[in-house]
Amino acid sequence: MTILSIIIFLIIGGIAGWLAGLLIKGRGFGIVGDIIVGIIGAFIGGFVLVFFGLAGLFGASIISAIIVAFIGAVILLSIIKLVKKM
Template sequence: MTVEALIIFLLIGAIAGWLAGQVVKGHGFGLVGNIVVGIVGAFLAGWLLPRLGLNLGLSGILGEIIFAAVGAIILLFLIGLIKRA
């Protein structure tokens, strides 16, 4: 992985995590936490959405951000459920 690819990967994770934190109020984790939530959310979306038969049909960086944000929103929702239990 090149340095440029790593920087883009981290930026997409940070933006996706920030977007998810805005959608799911009260679950912002700061810059590093948002990057982690965005990256884990992207993996979650990559695993879960195809199994549910959902294909967002998006391409490019904007598509990757939206895809990762959807996964991060699901992740934050699950974290919220666990915290309530």
């Protein structure tokens, strides 16, 4: 993994986490929190798409990576929100 790929990974995670934070909580979680949520969301989104057989649906562009990470981040934040209500 090169430094450029790490930077792109962090940017995608930050964008996805920020968008998910806006959707679920109404605001973001700061730069570090958004990146963490986005990166974990990317793993969750990738797993969910593979599980349902939709892995090839989005392709291999940066936009598709943001969409997959966003889907996973929304799932993650929804689960966290449900757990906090209990």
